[in-house]
Amino acid sequence: MMLIPCPWCGPRPRVEFTYGGPDPSTHPRPADTAPLDVWTRYVYERDNPKGEARELWRHGAGCRQWFVVERDTVTHAVAASEPLPGVEDPR
Amino acid sequence: MTKAPDETGIAPQACRLETGGHIDRDRTLRFRFDGRTLTGHPGDTLASALLANGVRLVARSFKYHTPRGILAEGAEDPSGLVALGRGARHEPNTRATMTTLTDGLEARSQNAWPSLRWDAAALMRPLSAFMPVGFYYKTFQWPPQVWPLAEPVLRRMAGLGTSPRQPDPDTYEHRTAHCDVLVVGAGPAGLMAAWAALAAGARVILADERASLGGCLLKERTVLNDAPAADWVQTVLGELTSDSRVTVLPATTVTGQHDHGFWLAAERIYDRPDTDPAAAGPRQRLWHIRAKQTVLATGAIERPLVFAGNDRPGVMLAGSVRAYLNQYAVAPGHKAVVFASHDEGYRTALDLVAAGIPVAAVVDPRADVRGPLPDRVRALGVPVRDGYVIGDTRGTASGGLSAVSVHRYRTGGDMVSVGEWLDIDLLATSGGWNPTLHLHAHTGARPIWDAETLAFQPDPDRGPAWLAGACGGLKPLDAVLLSGREAGRGAAEAAGLRLPEGGSPCPTVAPDDPAQATAGTRRAALWAVPKPAVANGKRFVDLQSDVTVEDVALAHREGLESVEHLKRYTALGMGTDQGKTSNVTGLTLLAAARHQPIPEVGTTTFRAPYTPITLGALAGTATGEQFAPVRRSPLHDVQAEAGAVFQATGLWLRPRFFPRDGETLAEAVQREVRTTRERVGMVDVSFLGKIDIQGPDAAEFLNRVYVNGWTGLPVGKVRYGLMLREDGMVLDDGTTARLAEDHFAMTTTTANAGRVMEHLEHALQVYWPELDVRLVSTTDAWAAIALAGPRSRQLLTFVTDLDVSNDALPFMGVATGDVCGIPARVFRISFSGELAYEINVPAGYGETLWRRLSQAGSALGLTPYGSEALGVMRIEKGHVAGPELDGRTTPHDLGLGRMVSTKKSFIGHRLLERPALTDPDRPRLVGLVPEDGRTRLLAGSQIIAVEHAGAPPPIPRLGHISSACSGPSVGHPVALGFLTGGLEQWADQTVLVTYPLKGTQVRARVVPPQFYDPEGSRQNA
CATH class of the missing domain: 2.40.30.110 (Aminomethyltransferase beta-barrel domains)
Incomplete structure (x- = not known):
């Protein structure tokens, strides 16, 4: 079972976390005025990268914070984690 | 306790050797097999005890119902599957080789009716030539009406064991453990690794699937430091067990490698030699091990040779024959032939002779075999038939092996020439060894075919674990010991420990030990011996799934060329043994059929668990009441007192109805509804999700998550809100009250309380971190009672000084003050459609509120009501709830389109505009x-x-x-x-x-x- 390094709580087993899709800075929520097809792509279309990926995870059984994890989807190796932009890294 | 067998009338252990073995001859254990009482000794497995009693026929096979015996001595055994226990403790498909013999053990054969010797279904064997792979499916699936009739019959005839029908009376538990170094396997390499890691100060867990630790050192006649190897094993185990940093786990199978150093291990406590069967305790324990480093010392599994009639009881793996002779002091036969394609077979011949069992011949497909071991065998007068193979076998009436035929071997020939029959009852075969790489491969490593050793070797690029001993490639025993020491030291250092200068010295191996002589010698790539023109038996590749050489060839001819297709079509390697003795042979046969080298054919994927885990161990203590946590409202006990009948709703236990004087559900609900509609009722609504929302931007936040507007809601007012997912479908509904300019109290449906909280947190953290808003789930902080009915206001005036008149507290208003002397929030909202108030008090006061309201309401005819009456009233009123908010409905679908604001943006806004959603x-x-x-x-x-x-x-x-x-x-x-x-x-x-x-x-x-x-x-x- 993967160990995910929560910036606030430290490494914890994967069962304490929820996956939340790709890193929002690479997959941003469109503006309300954006065309419908942009919105449709945002909601329904996800890349399925093989290898390095930046993903959004939430420490639901701990601090309840969302943060970004750099992870290899083949080897499951976790390279790093960081808070969302604008949030100070407590480490 | 010990009684001579003749005094008890129980047959003596006819095939037990006079001396030797790691068994306790001073104690006798009784057990039963198919109703016969037999005996064995502590140290025996069920398999060794059966063989000691001359029991060779233990099962009938999966498809053809041919007689089967014990092929191997460990977890790899494909055929010696029996049922243990009775009634609720009935356990099917248990390996006799992995079952520790205990007093009173009860075992039965499987797949045979009416008895193992006279199995009716075996009468179809003469028809088996007409039953190739896929036969059942091909024959009975057309016309379609036939399959439903044929399927139950076929499933009964072709299958393994039966499941118990009663609940499991045994208990199981889980345990989590952390260590610096996990060592899997306690053979020579594993013991050295654990010892070396401990010498560096590491916290070590040493686990081995066998009840007796020592691995091959118990199975061979090895001498270490001029003494029997078992002495050295005891010395090292003594060092390990006396140190509190070490956990030694016998009878514990590490079943899977999962990510980041996480391993699952199933400890069969009842199979441990130190378990007192009288002491009640868990039967198995599932370990969740998080290891900084892991040393795999899992050894290697011997491959059988494939020839006609290779499935008869009496055909055994050569290494397993040595284990039965040396570890269990059992003679698996009276006269033997060894058939091996490399030098290991000669070790077995030496051990058989040493145990006094005549060896009629060593049959070896290689021509002109010379070397230390073959020469020693020849010197003993044992005929060596090099350049020969076994082509066929014969059996006795009860199915056991009685003779083998020896044929000259021509490479590339289709048929073997007419053979010479040798009358023997034991055939020890070996086609080489497969390093046990299952755990290595569980996290994605791809073992690599090595044409030199004719085996898969570890993937050098993947796999975090240290590999020691034979699982990292066959090597002489001194190299095995050294590789264990180096892996243990390397793992300890990688775990951050400082290595000592000396310590944990490798023992000295005698130079003439056969274990020094076999590695590196020539091997013959003999995967299946050609079949004689007329043969007595089939050539089985997989003994558990009854897959033959011809089946593999047929599958290929029918276009199933991928190894994954071959596996699914023929069931090769899909049994409970997962093809430990058959996969590699099946693969090589497929490669030959495709005229391709083995690496291009590839392997099937190794998946956890390595051996089957009983479901009870996976469940652990999470059964019955412990299956899931139970949530109870703060009003649970007081409602139970009032006669509530509870119903599980998600994790919650909710009062369903309050029957009086033997009322049925329907009668009670009728009464509860009528009383509430005509007078007054009260219902526990503590189950609703509650979220406290505060901050200067709280109203703006609600504006963005609800479809309707919130900035205009005055303080002291409540509004019904509808929340969408980003795709425009309704996520949840509920009421939210404005308690202050910057303070809102939100309610959610019971089922979605957690989801809504997550949804809001996600929106706040990921979408709009600039909003100054804080969220707290307060579901468990409040007890909530709804008072509903025309007399609810009157009742409320009895218990509060708050002005609850229609002018002061109109519909969709909220007031704060004391109710029944308790600080409370009173919301004028209604789910039932009646005049109603929802009273929230701190959870600890809930019971008091319930009692005081009951008392005050009795004069007004107050009734408590449950979730059924609540449901009836909301349907009559037309309020939507869970069945309507099923994730496929939009506000328009629900008739709530008017609520959707056109003046602002909110989650789900854009996709709700899709034409199909407004169709x-x-x-x-x-x-x-x-x-x-x-x-x-x-x-x-x-x-x-x-x-x-x-x-x-x-x-x-x-x-x-x-x-x-x-x-x-x-x-x-x-x-x-x-x-x-x-x-x-x-x-x-x-x-x-x-x-x-x-x-x-x-x-x-x-x-x-x-x-x-x-x-x-x-x-x-």
């Missing part, structure tokens, strides 16, 4: 009433057009019924449902409500979805 032909909420005014409409029913009554399927579907009740307050059954085109198209028309599973069809009229007080005059009173 007038979408199914939309309607009310339905039966035309006869009596017949209940069932939730889950389909709605079809009247003209389709009695039509054959497929019938066009117009919609479905989501909620229904008997409608006690309106005098006839009512239902809510979704109908294509909605009221606009169907108002006052008749449709058919059909429930095909019950065969009912009811004519129903389509009406607006508000049956009770549609003007709302009662809740506004």
Whole structure:
């Protein structure tokens, strides 16, 4: 079972976390005025990268914070984690 | 305790050797096999005890029901599967080789009727030439009517064991452990690794699937430091067990490698030699091990050779024969032939001779075999038939091996020449060794074929674990010991420990030990011996799934060329043994059929678990009441006192109804509804999700998550809100009150409380971190009671000084003050449609509030009511709930399109505008009433057009019924449902409500979805 390094709580087993899709800075929520097809792509279309990926995870059984994890989807190796932009890294 | 067998009338252990073995001859254990009482000794497995008693036939095979015995001595054994225990403790498909013999053990053979010796289904064996792979499917699937009839019969005939029907009476547990170094396997390499890691100060877990630790050192006649190897094993185990940093786990199978150093291990406590069977305790323990570093010392598994009749009881793996001789002091036969394609076979010949069992020949496909071991065998006078193979076997009436035929071997020939028969009852075969790389490969490593050793070797690029001993490639024993020491030291250093200068010295191996001599010698790539023109038996590749050489060839001819297709079509390697003795051979045969080298054919994927885990161990203590946590409202006990009948709703236990004087559910619900509608009722609503929202931007935040507007809501007012997912579908609904400019109290549905909290947190953290808002889930902080009914205001005035008049606290208002002397929030909201108040008090005061309201209300005819009456009243009123908010409905579908603001943006706003979501032909909420005014409409029913009554399927579907009740307050059954085109198209028309599973069809009229007080005059009173 993967160990995910929560910036606030430290490494914890994967069962304490929820996956939340790709890193929002690479997959941003469109503006309300954006065309419908942009919105449709945002909601329904996800890349399925093989290898390095930046993903959004939430420490639901701990601090309840969302943060970004750099992870290899083949080897499951976790390279790093960081808070969302604008949030100070407590480490 | 010990009694001579002749005094008890129990047959003596006829095949037990006079001396030797790691068994306790001073104690005798009794056990039963197929009703016969037999004996064995501590240190025996069930398999060794059966062989000691001369029992060779232990099972019938999966498909052909041919007699089967014990092929191997460890977890790899494909054929010696038995059922253990009786009744609820019946356990099918247990390996006799992995079962520790205990006093009173009861075992039975499987797949045989009426008995193992006279199995009726074996009568079909002469037909087996007409039953190739896929035969059942090909024959019985056409015409389609036949398969449903044939399937149950075929499943009974072709299958393994039966499942127990009663609940498991044993207990199981889970344990989590952390260590610096996990060592898997306690053979020479594993013991050295654990010892070396401990010498560096590491916290070590040493696990081995066998009850007796030592691995091959117990199975061979090895001498270490000039003493029997078992002495050295005991010395090292003594060092390990006396140190508190070490956990030694015998009878514990590490079943899987999962990510980041996480391993699962199943400890069979009842199989441990130190377990007192009288002491009650868990039967198995599932370990969750997080290891900084892991050393795999899992050894290697021997490969059988494939030839006609290779499945008879008496055909065994050569290394396993040595284990039965040396570890268990059992003679698996009276006269033997060894058939091996490399030098290891000669070790078995030496051990057989040493145990006094005559060896008629060593048969070796290699020509001109010379070397230390073959020369030693020749010197003993044992004939060595190099350049020969075994081509066929014969059996006795009871199925055991009685003779083998020896043939000259021509490479590339199709048929072997006429052979010479040797009368023997034991054939020890070996086709080489496969390093045990299952755990290595579980996290994605791909073992690599090595044409030199004719085996898969570890993937050098993947796999975090250290590999020591034979699992990292076959090597002489001194190299095995050294590789263990180096792996243990390397793992300890990688775990951050400082290595000592000396310590944990490798023991000295005698230079003439056969274990020094076999590695690196020539091997013959003999995968299947050609079949003679007339053969007595089939050439089995997989003994558990009954897959033959011909089956593999046929599968290839039929186009199943991928190894994954071959596996699924023939079931090769899909049994409980997962093909430990058969996969590599099957692969090489497929490669030959494809005329391709083995690396291009590839392997199937190794998946956890390495050996089967009993379901009880996976469940652990999470059974019965412990299966899931139970959530109880703060009012649970006081409602139980009031006679509530509870119902599990998600994790919650909710009062369903409060029967009086033997009332049925329907009667109680009728009364609760009538009393509430005419007088006053109270219901526990603590289950609703509650979220406290504070901050200067709280109103703006609500504006962005609800479809309707919130900035204009005055302090002291409540509003109903609808929340969407980003795709435009309704996520949840509920009321939210403004307690102050910057303070809101939100409620959610019971089922979605957690989801809504996550949704809001996600929005705040990921979308709008600039909003100054804080969220806290307060579901468990409040006890909540709804008082509903025309007399609720009167009752409230008895218990509070708050002004609860319609002017001071109108519908959708909120007030704060004391109720029954308790600080409370009073919300004027209504789910039932009656004049109603929801009173929230801190959870600890809930019980007091319930008691005081009950007391004060008794004069007014107050009744408690449960979730059933609540449901009935909300359906009559036409309020939507879970069955309507099923994740497929939009606000428009629910008739709530008016709420959707056009002046602002909110989550789900854009995708809600998709044309398909505003299509007038979408199914939309309607009310339905039966035309006869009596017949209940069932939730889950389909709605079809009247003209389709009695039509054959497929019938066009117009919609479905989501909620229904008997409608006690309106005098006839009512239902809510979704109908294509909605009221606009169907108002006052008749449709058919059909429930095909019950065969009912009811004519129903389509009406607006508000049956009770549609003007709302009662809740506004």
